[in-house]
Amino acid sequence: MAGIDAAIWPALDYSRVPYRLYHDADIYEREQERIFRGPAWNYLLLDAEIPNPGDFRATVVGETPVIVNRDRDGGVHAFVNRCAHRGALVRRELSGNATEHVCLYHQWCYGLNGGLTAIPFRRGVRGKGGLDPGFDMGEHGLRRLRVGSVNGAVFGTMSDAAEPLEDYLGAPVLGHIRRLLDRPVRVLGYNRQRIRANWKLYAENTRDNYHASLLHEFLVTFGLDRATQVGGVKMDARHRHNITWAEAESDTAEIARGAYNNARVRNDYLSLREPALVAFLPDREDRLNIAVTSVFPSSVFVQISNSLAVRQIRPRGLDEVEVYQTMLGYADDPPEMTLHRLRQANLVGPAGLVSMEDGEAIELVHHASKPDADRATVIELGGAGVISDRDYRVTDVPLRGFWSYYAELLGIEPAGAIR
Amino acid sequence: MSVDRAAIGDLYAEYGALLDAGDYDAWVGLFAATSSYYVVPRENEVQGLPAALVFCDSRAVLEDRIQALREANKYNIHHDRHLIGLLRILGEDGGIVTVEAPFAVYQTDQEGATHLFATGLYRDRLVSEGGRLKIREKRVLLDTFAVPTLLATPL
Numbered sequence: 402m403a404g405i406d407a408a409i410w411p412a413l414d415y416s417r418v419p420y421r422l423y424h425d426a427d428i429y430e431r432e433q434e435r436i437f438r439g440p441a442w443n444y445l446l447l448d449a450e451i452p453n454p455g456d457f458r459a460t461v462v463g464e465t466p467v468i469v470n471r472d473r474d475g476g477v478h479a480f481v482n483r484c485a486h487r488g489a490l491v492r493r494e495l496s497g498n499a500t501e502h503v504c505l506y507h508q509w510c511y512g513l514n515g516g517l518t519a520i521p522f523r524r525g526v527r528g529k530g531g532l533d534p535g536f537d538m539g540e541h542g543l544r545r546l547r548v549g550s551v552n553g554a555v556f557g558t559m560s561d562a563a564e565p566l567e568d569y570l571g572a573p574v575l576g577h578i579r580r581l582l583d584r585p586v587r588v589l590g591y592n593r594q595r596i597r598a599n600w601k602l603y604a605e606n607t608r609d610n611y612h613a614s615l616l617h618e619f620l621v622t623f624g625l626d627r628a629t630q631v632g633g634v635k636m637d638a639r640h641r642h643n644i645t646w647a648e649a650e651s652d653t654a655e656i657a658r659g660a661y662n663n664a665r666v667r668n669d670y671l672s673l674r675e676p677a678l679v680a681f682l683p684d685r686e687d688r689l690n691i692a693v694t695s696v697f698p699s700s701v702f703v704q705i706s707n708s709l710a711v712r713q714i715r716p717r718g719l720d721e722v723e724v725y726q727t728m729l730g731y732a733d734d735p736p737e738m739t740l741h742r743l744r745q746a747n748l749v750g751p752a753g754l755v756s757m758e759d760g761e762a763i764e765l766v767h768h769a770s771k772p773d774a775d776r777a778t779v780i781e782l783g784g785a786g787v788i789s790d791r792d793y794r795v796t797d798v799p800l801r802g803f804w805s806y807y808a809e810l811l812g813i814e815p816a817g818a819i820r
Numbered sequence: 821m822s823v824d825r826a827a828i829g830d831l832y833a834e835y836g837a838l839l840d841a842g843d844y845d846a847w848v849g850l851f852a853a854t855s856s857y858y859v860v861p862r863e864n865e866v867q868g869l870p871a872a873l874v875f876c877d878s879r880a881v882l883e884d885r886i887q888a889l890r891e892a893n894k895y896n897i898h899h900d901r902h903l904i905g906l907l908r909i910l911g912e913d914g915g916i917v918t919v920e921a922p923f924a925v926y927q928t929d930q931e932g933a934t935h936l937f938a939t940g941l942y943r944d945r946l947v948s949e950g951g952r953l954k955i956r957e958k959r960v961l962l963d964t965f966a967v968p969t970l971l972a973t974p975l
């Protein structure tokens with residue numbers, strides 16, 4: 402990676418991010434190696450998506466295709482979806498139920514634990530050809546991932562050096578994932594969008610609290626979420642993850658009008674013909690109506706009012722990212738609550754009333770930053786210098802936490818860097 | 821209600837023209853007083869999952885989405901072009917006509933570059949209301965469920 406080292410950072414507190422980091426093919430390759438195939442834990446899927454023995458589902462770790470399946474004993478296994486023989490994608494379907502995985506190309510056959518179980522013509526035909534008797538099938542299984550789970554959210558890592566999953570997530574993030582998944586979930590469906598931007602711009606966007614009520618005007622206009630509510634950002638000790646949180650009905654229209662200087666700020670939902678679009682029906686004791694937990698590198702656990710989801714950030718080359726979102730309800734939701742969640746799914750996803758703008762905004766950054774790689778973004782909302790939690794949301798400090806851990810994994814952390 | 825192919829064809833021509841002209845209020849006027857509009861990713865439909873990208877189970881929600889599009893949402897500056905294919909009229913039952921039509925929507929940016937934004941299938945139920953043909957329910961089955969960038973203007 403010629404020319405990319407710790408000197409790339411203009412500031413030790415990561416308050417300047419060179420555009421090059423979004424546009425350099427060598428950096429992208431190093432991310433795949435040192436983050437996605439490195440010691441990070443990557444969200445794979447939910448237990449509830451593969452409930453029965455033999456259920457499998459395709460997912461990704463970075464750009465690497467991965468299969469997750471459940472074996473006959475109920476155990477969950479994850480392995481790289483790539484034949485040990487010639488490197489072909491083994492399982493072509495995105496989901497299903499199977500007793501084995503057979504490669505299309507030469508029919509090498511793998512069990513539900515990823516082990517190689519059969520090879521056609523292994524002993525040749527009529528005593529001729531085939532594999533050498535010394536060929537060890539045990540050494541030619543699908544590459545296995547270590548897996549771990551938190552209340553049914555399954556994570557995987559390809560690295561033996563990764564710390565235990567719970568240590569990686571840290572107490573605040575563990576608490577928020579356990580809160581969101583505190584009872585069995587029901588998958589309501591999926592949505593996907595392909596954004597023509599580097600994947601890190603989306604990872605930053607979910608940690609960027611400053612933009613939320615400015616870019617997503619719907620939030621403010623219809624009283625769903627405002628920076629004047631009681632809220633803040635909370636990170637793990639290493640500052641690689643972030644939780645954005647806010648409490649429902651913790652401000653007033655007067656406070657909000659003063660702050661936004663905007664006559665369109667409304668305190669009620671009367672301007673909507675269907676107030677249920679934004680009505681918050683608490684699922685539990687706390688008053689949080691916004692809880693967005695970004696887990697490094699590529700997943701986000703989301704509660705926006707009563708819409709619940711897990712987003713997976715899927716890099717698709719340097720210039721494109723897919724946001725793959727699994728919409729959730731709880732298994733014990735009564736039918737009217739399911740309907741409420743389906744209605745509030747209008748808020749999120751590629752057509753989301755409070756999220757559609759993200760695709761446009763990060764494309765604007767990707768497009769305009771590309772030709773001038775040596776210039777840098779400015780990240781100073783909530784102050785430069787030390788990286789720490791805030792009890793307010795007019796801040797983008799968690800972005801600097803993201804870059805701090807990113808620099809460590811890529812091996813470009815400058816001496817004296819602020820973590 | 822008898823099946824009037826010409827009137828049904830006119831409704832679809834009007835539907836595409838109003839959207840492409842950005843006249844969303846007139847477009848909402850093509851829906852019946854009691855009506856619904858859904859944009860459903862094909863993968864959800866195939867798996868029997870209920871979530872949609874756009875879930876307007878009443879005309880009120882549809883009107884709210886149009887209000888939001890006008891007052892709050894920001895999206896890529898572009899021009900839409902709907903190409904609606906041959907109508908397949910599946911039948912009439914109790915005054916409701918069921919129609920399917922394939923569609924493609926192209927988007928053109930400010931500099932004149934066009935790309936295919938979406939293909940899919942309309943699966944619709946039409947009724948006669950006040951002497952005019954109206955949409956009772958429209959399900960947009962979206963083939964292109966890996967949505968390019970974002971979905972703001974209606975399909």
